[in-house]
Amino acid sequence: MIQRIQTLYLAIAAVISGGLSFLFPVWKNSANMDVMAADIIWMIVLFLISALLSVITIFKYKNRQTQFVLGRLNIILNFILLGVIVYLSLTLSGETAVSEKGIGMILPLFSIVFIVLANKAIKKDEDLVKSVDRLR
Incomplete structure (x- = not known):
C-alpha cells in the first residue's frame, strides 16, 4: 500500500536522485566554476534512471x-554512479590545483x-505476510 514507510524512503531517494542532483554541484573545475550533474549528459541519465x-x-x-x-537494482545503479563520479573526480585535469568537491558527489550514497x-x-512486510500465511 502507498502509506507504508518504504514508500517514504523510496520517495526521498527519488527526490535525492531526481531533484537534488540538479541543485548541488558535483565539483569545481580549474576555473573555480561549479560543475553540476546537468552539465554531464550520462550523469543526468543515471540520476534520472535512479529516480x-x-x-x-x-x-x-x-x-x-x-x-x-x-530496490536492489537501484542500489547497484547508484553504486555504479558513485564509482564513476569518484573516478572522474580523481582523474580531473588540474586536480593538484583544485581539490574542492561538491555535495553532489555523495548524493548517490x-x-x-x-x-x-x-x-x-x-x-519485514514480506516476513509478516509469510507468518500470517503459516497460521492459516
Missing part, C-alpha cells in the same frame, strides 16, 4: 518481491541509504 526506478518501485506495492528486486532502509521495510 524513475524509485518511483516505479513505489507503485509496485502489490508485488513485494518485485519491489525488493527493483544518501540515495543508497534510503533504498536500503526501504528494502529492509519491504523484507
Whole structure:
C-alpha cells in the first residue's frame, strides 16, 4: 500500500536522485566554476534512471518481491554512479590545483541509504505476510 514507510524512503531517494542532483554541484573545475550533474549528459541519465526506478518501485506495492528486486537494482545503479563520479573526480585535469568537491558527489550514497532502509521495510512486510500465511 502507498502509506507504508518504504514508500517514504523510496520517495526521498527519488527526490535525492531526481531533484537534488540538479541543485548541488558535483565539483569545481580549474576555473573555480561549479560543475553540476546537468552539465554531464550520462550523469543526468543515471540520476534520472535512479529516480524513475524509485518511483516505479513505489507503485509496485502489490508485488513485494518485485519491489525488493527493483530496490536492489537501484542500489547497484547508484553504486555504479558513485564509482564513476569518484573516478572522474580523481582523474580531473588540474586536480593538484583544485581539490574542492561538491555535495553532489555523495548524493548517490544518501540515495543508497534510503533504498536500503526501504528494502529492509519491504523484507519485514514480506516476513509478516509469510507468518500470517503459516497460521492459516
